[in-house]
Amino acid sequence: MRFEHDRWRELSSRALDYLRRKVDYADIRFVSRRGERVKVKNGTVEGVTTSSETGFGVRVLRDGAWGFASSSTPTLEEVLAVADRAVAIAKASGMVGGHGAELSPVEPVEDAWKSPYKEDPFEVKLEDKLEVLLEAEKLVRKGGGPSVRVAEAGTEARREEKSFASTEGSYIEQEITECGAGIAAYAVGTGDMQRRTYPNGDRQLSGCYGWEAVKEAKLADNAERVGREAAQLLEAEPCPSGVTDVILDSTQMVLQIHESCGHPTELDRVFGTEAGYAGTSFLTPDKLGKLRYGSEEVTLVADATVPHGLGTFKYDDEGVPGQRTVLVDKGLFVNYQTSRETAARLGQKSNGTMRADGWNRPPIIRMTNINLEPGDWTLDEMIKDTKDGVLMAVNRSWSIDDRRLNFQFGTEIGWEIKDGSLGRMVKNPNYTGITPEFWASCDAVGDKRHWKLWGTPNCGKGEPPQTAHVGHGSAPARFRRVRVGVGR
Amino acid sequence: MITRERVLEVLDKCLRYSQADQAEVVVLGGDTYLTRYATNYIHQNTAESNAHVYVRTVFGKKVGLATTNALDDESLRATVRLSEDTARVQPDLADFVSLPGPEPGDEDDLVAAGPAYAERTASFTADERAEAVGRITALSRREGFEAAGAFQTGVFMVGVANSLGVRRYAETTRASLTAIVMGPTGSGYADDLSVDAGAIDPERVAEVAVKKCRDSQDPVAVEPGEYEVVLEPAAVADMVTFLGYLGLGALAFQEGRSFASGNIGKPVTGEQFTLWDDGTDPAGLPFPFDFEGVRRRKVMLIEDGVVKNVVYDSYTAGREEGKTSTGHALPPDLRYGPLPLNMFVKTGDATLEEMIASTKRGLLVTRFHYTNPLHPVLTLITGMTRDGTFLIENGKVKGPVKNMRFTQGILPAFAAIEAVSKEARLCDMFGLGAVSAPAMKISSFTFTGQTQF
Incomplete structure (x- = not known):
């Protein structure tokens, strides 16, 4: 070549x-x-x-x-x-x-x-x-x-x-x-x-x-x-309906992070340029450095430098070096994913997230690898510490409103948790919530041994449509008092 | 822009280069333009010129596919060779029968223009798109609102030829305009879709979206639950799109993944619901043949609530006794199987006003957002309302409400239709096709959540 x-x-x-x-x-x-x-x-x-x-x-x-x-x-x-x-x-x-x-x-x-x-x-x-x-x-x-x-x-x-x-x-x-x-x-x-x-x-x-x-x-x-x-x-019995604790495997955390943190921290979306299609974001600039996005357990980064991610590169499509940017620091919303144009509007330099889907599309802000930093729990400890809940794995369905607040996700499989032990398998598990309330309910994140970087090669955004390859790293995490079994 | 002569030349060359038992060549070319605006200004404005060649080759029951967008002789030869190499090393595709053969009258279809082609669209300029957008942003600005959306135009060329004698070519155009007008506490939406950019009406789009936005300010929250709903055409089209995608193609049907599996001839909705696909109807976005070169047939999908048929391509038709392709093959690299892309919902005799007037307590929905399936066989979907949701009380629109999440089976919703509008609107389907949908009144619709705006 x-x-x-x-x-x-x-x-x-x-x-x-x-x-x-x-x-x-x-x-x-x-x-x-x-x-x-x-x-x-x-x-x-x-x-x-x-x-x-x-x-x-x-x-x-x-x-x-x-x-x-x-x-x-x-x-x-x-x-x-x-x-x-x-x-x-x-x-x-x-x-x-x-x-x-x-x-x-x-x-x-x-x-x-x-x-x-x-x-x-x-x-x-x-x-x-x-x-x-x-x-x-x-x-x-x-x-x-x-x-x-x-x-x-x-x-x-x-x-x-x-x-x-x-x-x-x-x-x-x-x-x-x-x-x-x-x-x-x-x-x-x-x-x-x-x-x-x-x-x-x-x-x-x-x-x-x-x-x-x-x-x-x-x-x-x-x-x-x-x-x-x-x-x-x-x-299997259907996932029960009600409010309970949920442990999400990293195979579901991928979409939870993608939809409720990745997209709303894209600064072009915040400034309205996706409004005509997928929507805007609740993370408006007045909330920067002020909004409590999640609990102390929640630190989320955009990291184009982590090895082998689908969102890993040395330069974005504006020639800006790939970087690691903390988006949410111990629960506090502190930064966006930016481009040269959008960063200038905040008096910043671009943190290098502009990518185009091939030669025939202009670059727009795309997620790099949006990762939840590991905590210090093992999955076994999380289950043992849960009196009543559901463990859900592998995303099957996703939907979120046009400001990225109300979401509903379905997974392929779930298991009931009773008194600290995994119980019977359940089918059609799903859960719903409001983004900052949901992340505020996160009280346990798995440790490095459980952390895995997954690829998401089907992220749609923009008109004409662009499909980006992005990454999400996470360990399993627990969320308290979540509404599950919606629409039964 | 790739020309008709060049498309036919590429088709003929690739067939000549092939040594396979059977070979098929598809050329998809297009020049597309898109002007995108937000916060009342144009922030992105693009042009694209491209052409893809798909070469499908067959040795016995071994099938290979290679694609390229390089149209020089060397690349075309290499693509044919690659397709053949990938076919040769495969095990047999057991239920593959044959590529489709020619149909009587095919030779008349090597035409550049047809009912789906408008010269006005092909010659539409960036300045004209900007002028149309300017009318929307001007009205929006006057009201103190912000408008966002896109004006897209394109001309597309499709050529299909195979070694059995199929050789077809046609051109089509498409123009679409969308507008979301946003105020401090609510938004409104309108769109237009046509083969003719000259028929796109930016004034109407602006007026509807601005009025919706004005009416949507200061929404109140209502509790989730079961509601009567009046769904405007865009919301109905969204549900019909997923019905077609999930269950009305032969592949899902044959694999037991469709609501229609085992239910042909049985009622699945109420009698008020009739749905067909007709890729030849000028009221839609017609095109004479599918991506295997098979003429598009009108297929009755659901008639008076009874599921009648699903749509076929040549592969899925070969898997069932007595079936032939209905002309619904997708481009060769898509693996979904055949899909209905030109659906029409039968209209009724009501007006939107009458539907509202007959509603005791319900919701008027402009459109849905980010709809996705939860359970394909049950046709259970979830999504949000967006850009204009209103509470109806005692036959009158009382005011805007904050957006709601619905979790609802499509078939149960269409089993509860109380009225269907006289008028239908043409709505986009995944950018690949269109649905002609009326407004509907449905007696029970499940809302499972609410958001903060």
Whole structure:
């Protein structure tokens, strides 16, 4: 790919030279993506999909108004035409101008970075991938028996190579490789369908890894259990309704953090630029440094530097270094995820969270790895310390209001907790709450041994729609007096 | 912008390069433009030009798929080869029968423009989008409110060819405008959707959203519980979208994951509910064929409350005796199976005003937000109300209420329909299709929570 990058650099340089006289600021990003998805289902291969995609996007700021244009044809003629289109669009944006965008400063940098991996997933033979998946899928069916109507196993790999160049003098190349795998069982009974997955729902891409991530996942070792639990759920009692204590496994904490901390701390959302689609945020700037978001147990960080996360990178798509930012410090709301434009409005520098979904989308603020810092409890201690409650694992359903306050989550499986012991399995567990009240009820967080960084490769935001790959690290955590079993 | 001639050239080249028993090539091209505004100014304004090629190859019952957006000869050859290589090393896909063959009359469909194409949309400019947005922000500003939304236009080209003789091409356009107008304590919403950007009415969108916003100020909290509801078309369309997604495609049906599994011919809702899919109806967003090149058929899904059919692509049709594709295949890389993307709900004879007047104590809902399924077979979903929720008492709108969370089965809701409006509105479906939905009055709807605004 060296040749491609040299060409990208040349075209970037020509485009920026062309734009310098026309606009106040410009950047150009080339992105090339390669992907492979393999899925087996009920003993056959449902699909093997390989994909490749390349293109570039030009972003310009002119008199405080933005323009963006993109194309999949990387020729000099097209690059200059797209640059002109971006300028014309910026002029049109200026017809309905606002506060006038200004950018917080960033040091220009020339650098290159690759995410580390041990075994290149694109070099592993397809036959070898199929062998791993077919074995695991067969064991899912074996464990589940006849009620498991659909058993699946899949693996996915993606590599993104990208360059960023700006009129301020930066030129950055990055290569990010992601890989992961998962299995699923769907058991069908009369008027009922129950799903169990491993390791974590539909989220197969677990992080910036190579094929080693699939080996370490040990799909086959968990397959029979997954099938068995799906079948058992058909016979399980529904999650009881009422108010009780809840222990959330880290496989559910992922979505709890994502929806109720990750999104509301995005400063573009706070300033209203997502209002037309997914909504705004209750974390308005007047609450910064003042609002008690959660209990003393709750410290949440945005960390693009933690190794192997799906939200790990060296530079964001504005050329700002990836950073670790404390968002909630022992319960106190102290910071946002920011961009150069939004940070400037608060008199800050960007903390580097601008990412674009490929070449054909402008960067917007995206979560990096939003993590709940570990506490000092073991899961056993948490259960023993709980008189009456429900342990819930692996997200199945999610919904939250347009200011990120009222949420409701469902999980694949739950177990009652009675007098400090795990009891019977329950199906269709769900719980609901109001964000700051819920986090204020957190009185126990698992320790480092229970802490795990999960990938969430399906975070939707923006118009036109953008899907981001983000990470969430957490241990299990306990929340007191939560409403569960809603809608029974 | 990729041209018709270039799409056909790519289709023919890829088929020529293929050595497989069967091969299919799909080209999806598009030029899309989106002007996004918030707090009364344009904060994002984009243009995109792209074309993807999907090559599906078949050896016996082994099927491979490769995609690229590089259209030079070398890349096309490499993509065909990759598709064939991935097919060869696979075990058989046991219930695969064949790619679809040509249908009589296909040769007439290599047309550039049809009922789903508007030249006005294809030539719409960034300045025109900005002007439309400016009308919304001006009205909003005059009222002391802030407006947000997006004006999107696009022209899309779809070409499908396979080695059995299918060779089809068509173009379509799409334009959509959304507006959320926000005041200090409440918000309002309106939208417009059409193949013709010239038919988009920013004045109406602005007026409706601003009025909703004005009416939504100073909401009061009401207790969760069972309420009569009057659902405006956007809220009905949201429920119908999930009904189609969860249960009206053949794959979920065959795997027992659908409410329709084992229930064809049985009542699942009240008699007032009738739903069909028709990808040829100009009242929707029509397109002549699906992503396998099969002509779209009208399919009655639920008639007078009785579930009649689900929709098929060639693969799922091959798994059931006597079934043929209904022309509902999705793009080759999507694994959901066939889906109804052009649904119509049968209209009734009521007006919105009559529905409100007949309600003793209930809620008027403009639209839902962040709806998601809790249990697919039970069609149980949850979500929030948004941008205009009002309490109705004794036949009159009493005032705005704070937003509520609902947790409700879709089928039980449609079993409790008391009235359906004469008028329907076309609403977006996941950006892939559309639902034509009327307003409805439903006698019992479950709200399980409330939020703080």
